Amino acid sequence: MTDAKKRQWDELLTHGATASKQHLADLFAEDPDRFTKMHRQFGPLMFDFSKQRVTEETLNHLFELARTHELNEWIARLFAGEKVNDTEGRAAMHWALRLPQDAICEVDGENVTAQVHEQLARMERIVEKIQAGQWRGATGEVITDVINIGVGGSDLGPLMVTEALADFSTRTRHRLNIHFASTIDGSQLSQLLRDKKPQTTLFIVSSKSFTTIDTLTNASTALQWLQRSFGRRASSSILHCHFVGVSASPDKMTEWGIAEENQIGFWGWVGGRYSMWSAIGLPIALKIGVQGFRDFLAGAYDMDEHFKNARWEDNLPVLMAMLGVWNTNVLGINGLAILPYDGRLKQLPLYLEQLEMESNGKSVTREGEPVERATCPIIWGDVGPNAQHAFYQLLHQGTEAVTCDFIVPARRYHESLHHDAADELIAQHQLALANCLAQSRLLALGDAALKDAENEPLYKRYRGNQPSSTLLLDELDPYSLGALIALYEHKVFVQSVIWGINPFDQWGVEMGKKIAMTTLGKIRGEDNELDDTDVSTAGLLRRIRAEWK
Structure with a gap:
């Protein structure tokens, strides 16, 4: 560590020794404009960090820490396609998957934008064919069920997004159901196959290397299920009509038996947990349609541009990341709870567990030395209303400090599919909003949020001073979800820079x-x-x- 970095860490820790003694209730009481000063807006996302245990002086110290760690230079390296994944000698160019068609991106003499949009067009042709009922099984029947076989990034991202955007399902001429199977023990796949017709079922086999044992074992089981129905002599037509492959290894797909016209590719510079923006997102596109998928990419692209260009004081990924550094390295808080107050985002905590802990769960620096400070906290969570009845007791009165990200859309149930029960459903969403705001308020202020709390016995008291951030979406749609996920991706990268680790490998x-x-x-x-x-x-x-x- 350079002298400048060490000096800045020392200054931050010195400031923290005093600042950490301040209670959030006092900070709000002292500054009625605290919310105005400590929230930022990006398009459909409002980021409120006024309930974090920081002051403007704290932010200045954190930005100085980022400067000494050359954050701007690292951001430039990421978007220049440099090999920031140094242990594997690769670039990390998931951001290129979101580029509009007219964007210019050349790396090592290759037109990356053209390659990306070629595969995107290939994926879109498959989507349109399936949605139009033109993709037929081996017996000529229309495909009605699509089962995505993958694990890790080939499962968590597509699963999370298809569930989150279920309200935006594309209307097709026939009912199209999307399913997911990832577990190596075969339990998910066996349950799915019990009530599916082989004649109308299509499998997507998604694997970057196409050597992942979990995925290939499930794919082989699926093939044998089809062969039992159609007979082994029909293997070639089964593979042609019932399997699509998504991989960065076309030779491996061909070797397994997937027809070339049923293959969609991506590249080695796409990390698994960042891959749903590529053809790994095929289930997403099947669910929300081609235009919906393009809107999803557009939200992420606009967040990329914001991350590259916004000054740090207004930069959502930088702010979120540096607040996380403060909580982990100064306040000593080693847990982050992801708490969406919308049942459609039930899979989001699990998705972010992989994104953050597989990326930054490291103890060795880029220089090959042991880290000197804590890195990634433990990420966990659940849908907020359910979590209130599960683990909020620990948040409010337990012995472990935990910081929280509350995520909620302000508006819901205005879509036409909800019209019959719109009033009742809107009332339920208002109840979820009220709980979200109440819980973050109580976590922050403790007894100060209640009347006559000082007269209550100790077991009914709330200490408060538990930091949290709130991400308020205008509504949950493909664009806002794309922006939200890209926000967390860039947050992870910023923190990796501060901790001096490589977030793009997973040797562990x-x-x-x-x-x-x-x-x-x-x-x-x-x-x-x-x-x-x-x-x-x-x-x-x-x-x-x-x-x-």
Whole structure:
């Protein structure tokens, strides 16, 4: 660490020693304009950070920390297509997947924009064919069910977005159902196949490398299910009519048996957890249509431009990231709860768990040295109204400090599909909004938010001073969701710069996969040697083997 970086960290920590003693209730009481000073607007997103335990002086210290860590230079490197993923020698160009067709982007002499839009057009042709009822199964029947087989980034993002944007489903000539299967144990797939017709089911096999054992095992099970119905002699027509592949490895797709015209590609510079903007987002496009998917990309692109160009004082990803650094490294808060007050965003906490913890869950710097400070906090959460009945007790009166992101749309149930029950549903959404605002207020102010709290017994008191941010969307639609997700992506990158780590690799998950394959041989009896493992694993293997006899 350079002397300048060390000096700035020391100054921040010195400031924090005093600032951390201030209670949010006092900060609000002292400054009636606190909300005005501490909220920002980007298009359909309002970011309110007035309930974070910071002052304007704190923000100045955080921006100085970012300057000493050359944040502007790192942002420029990211968007220039430099190999910011240094351990794998790759660029991280997920942002290029959102570029409009007339944008100029050349990297290493290649027209990246043209490549992206070529594959986007390929995906759109497949979407339109399926939605129009022109994609037929091996017996000539119209496809009615599409099952996406993938894991990690090939599952979490598309699953989250298709559920979040269910209200924006494209009307098709026939009912089209989108499903997801990811678990390696086959439980999801087996449940799906129980009531599906092989003649009308299409599988999307999504894998960047097309070697992921979880995905290929599920895909093989799906193929065998079809073969049992149609007979093995029909394998070529089954593969042609019932499988689409999405991968950065076309040769592997061909080797597996997917027809070339059913293949959609993307590139090595697209990280798995950033890949739903590519053809990995095929299920999203099938759900919300081609135009809906383009609106989704447009929201993310506009957030990219905001991140590149807005001054830090108004820059939502920079503000969100630096507040996270403050909470983690100065206040010592090691948990972040994602709390959407909209049931459509139920999968968002799980999606952000991967985005943040797989990216910044690192303990080694880019220079190969152990980190000197805490990096990514534990990300968790649930839909807010459900979470209130599950773990809010800990948030309000537990011994662990947790910071929260409240996410809620201001407007809902105005779409035509809700007209019959609009009044009742709007009343329910207002109830969700009231709970969202009430919970963040109580977390921040504690007893100061209540009347006569000082007369209550201790077990009814609320300490407050729990920091939170609120992201208020005008409404949840493809554009605003695209912007929201890109906001979190860029937040992760900013924090990686401050912590000096590479957010684009995930070496921590690789060794476990390798050990799993050797362990599989022991479970199946292909390797009976147990002395080369630990006594705990050996004991468990003996018990498992006994069950399989």
